[in-house]
Structures are given as structure tokens and as C-alpha cells.
Amino acid sequence: MSTVPTPLIIDTDPGLDDALAILLALGSPEVDLIGVTTVAGNTSLANTTDNALRILELAGRTDIPVAAGASRALIREAPRTAEYVHGSDGLGGLPLPAPSVPPVASHAVTFLAERLLSTPKPVTVAAIGPLTNIALLVATHPEAAARIGRLVVMGGAARGGNVAPTAEFNIWSDPEAAHRVFSAGLPLTMIGLDVTDRSVITVGDVNGMGDGRVARFVEDSVGFYGRFHQDRYGTTDTYQHDALALAEVIIPGIVETSHHYVTVDCGETLSRGTTIVDLNDVTGHPPNAHVALEFDHPRFVEVLVGRLKDLDTKVR
Numbered sequence: 001m002s003t004v005p006t007p008l009i010i011d012t013d014p015g016l017d018d019a020l021a022i023l024l025a026l027g028s029p030e031v032d033l034i035g036v037t038t039v040a041g042n043t044s045l046a047n048t049t050d051n052a053l054r055i056l057e058l059a060g061r062t063d064i065p066v067a068a069g070a071s072r073a074l075i076r077e078a079p080r081t082a083e084y085v086h087g088s089d090g091l092g093g094l095p096l097p098a099p100s101v102p103p104v105a106s107h108a109v110t111f112l113a114e115r116l117l118s119t120p121k122p123v124t125v126a127a128i129g130p131l132t133n134i135a136l137l138v139a140t141h142p143e144a145a146a147r148i149g150r151l152v153v154m155g156g157a158a159r160g161g162n163v164a165p166t167a168e169f170n171i172w173s174d175p176e177a178a179h180r181v182f183s184a185g186l187p188l189t190m191i192g193l194d195v196t197d198r199s200v201i202t203v204g205d206v207n208g209m210g211d212g213r214v215a216r217f218v219e220d221s222v223g224f225y226g227r228f229h230q231d232r233y234g235t236t237d238t239y240q241h242d243a244l245a246l247a248e249v250i251i252p253g254i255v256e257t258s259h260h261y262v263t264v265d266c267g268e269t270l271s272r273g274t275t276i277v278d279l280n281d282v283t284g285h286p287p288n289a290h291v292a293l294e295f296d297h298p299r300f301v302e303v304l305v306g307r308l309k310d311l312d313t314k315v316r
């Protein structure tokens, strides 16, 4: 029985793991990627926009519009980008075709509002970078934001952090935006770092996965990303944070979640950018986010590698 694919917009800052997440969506019949919006995060907005266009070019999907969004955080400039992880261009300097089409003229926030209002089926938004564009959408087009069918966020953590003891990069990059988004009453699922740090993909998982250009890029990308992981964590295993969020979009329930109240620390101390997750429901505040707890790792690997393989055979 075939079902109608869910319309999807990915808000992203590619980023090596963002690239695999976008390719995963393109290889998955359950979703119809109707747009990509970009935000500064892992690298500058100019780079993230160019990278989104180059990934779609690689996959032969230049029909999918890319809209550039926020070039900086809402209140304070983000403390830093993550070229030390993703390379100076954000995609490890890997060879990718130059874009043959430019981004659309509309700003990402206008684009999101238009698509949310004009698409008959509720649109899922996967936000896998800092939440600046989504916060601006909530502030400027609340009627459009209210039409989001599902907002799946890669960001935050119930415990731990990767850029500060308790803060994760996407939330820490724009805490005020994240605070606004978590307070907006949206149907939000939070795929946090304490779960995505188990989304391991090894070089062995992807080597020899195909003979096309998508397979080559995936192998090179995991290889480059693995070298950062080797330096930082002593293993070439890579964490595919953003692809795990997309797996949850494509196969709802692949990540087990629990409904809790979450807020964001916007203070000026070391905990700035921390997601405070009321796991034991001690505040009495109503839950506002489905928080990731667990997932079936072998199934995730099978879905990700399988879908990337399928895409590789289609793209010649």
C-alpha cells in the first residue's frame, strides 16, 4: 500500500552530518523534500547555502529550492563556528559539483511561511542547525508556524554537552532563538546529543556501498569526519547527529521519546545554551517537547546506509 509522502523542509547548516541527513531524506520515499533553508552555524551562511546547493546538485535534485536565512544569532553573535570539525568550507573540502542554480530570492523565513501556508498537507520541519530561522518564523509569521505538522530538532541534551559541559552546539550557538522555539507551543521533538552520540557510523559501514557519485561522497565524508573524531575522541567512528533526527522524521518512532518540559538557559555563565530537561517532572510545567531517550542502533545503520545506497543507484 503506497502512502502520500510527508512534505518536509530541512533547516540546516551543512556540515558533514547535515549532508548525510539531506541525502537520507532524498533517498527516502516516505518524505517529499519541498525545500531546504540555510542558517549560519557550522560555518558562514555563504558556505552553508553553497553547500546545500552543492549537495542537491550531487543528487541531481536542483528542482528543490534552497532559501538562505539568518547569517548570525538573534542577540549575540555566535561564539564560534565549527570548521575545526567540518573543514574550512563546512564539507571537508570534498569535491562536489558547483551549483547550477542560485538560491531562491526569498529569505528562508519568508520561504518557510509561504510553504507552510500553501502546502495542503501539514509540513514537517527538520531543524538541524541553530534555531535562528525557526525563532524568526515564530516571531514574524505565527500563523504559518502554527501549521507546522511536526518540528524535529537536533539539538540540546538531557545530560552533557559538546561545546560546554552542559551545552550542545546548535542550542549554544543561539540560545535566545532556541528559548523562543521551545516556548512556542509547537509539536516539537528534541533529538539531543546524549542520544545522537550513539548514532555511530563507521568507515566500514559505508565503504564499498556503491559505485556512483553519492556513494563516493558518503565514503569521503565519513572518512574526513572520522579524522576529526580520531583527534577528539580517539576513534574514527563518526556521530551522525543530524541523520538520526532525519531517521525519526522518516520513520516516526525509530527514536523512543518521552514528553517533558524543556527550557533553555540564556544566562551569561558557563551553562549558557543548556537545555534544561525536566526529566522527573519536578517543575509542574506542562511538557513542551518529546525528548529522545533511546534508539535501535542496528536499525538506524540499516536505514541510513540502505537509503544512501538506493539513492546512489538512482543518481548517475
Ligand code: BDR
Pocket: 015, 016, 017, 018, 042, 082, 085, 128, 129, 154, 162, 168, 169, 170, 193, 241, 242
Ligand atoms: C550538531 O552540531 C553540528 O556541528 C552538527 O552538524 C550537528 O547539527 C551536533 O552538536
Ligand code: CA
Pocket: 012, 013, 014, 015, 017, 018, 042, 128, 129, 242
Ligand atoms: Ca547541523
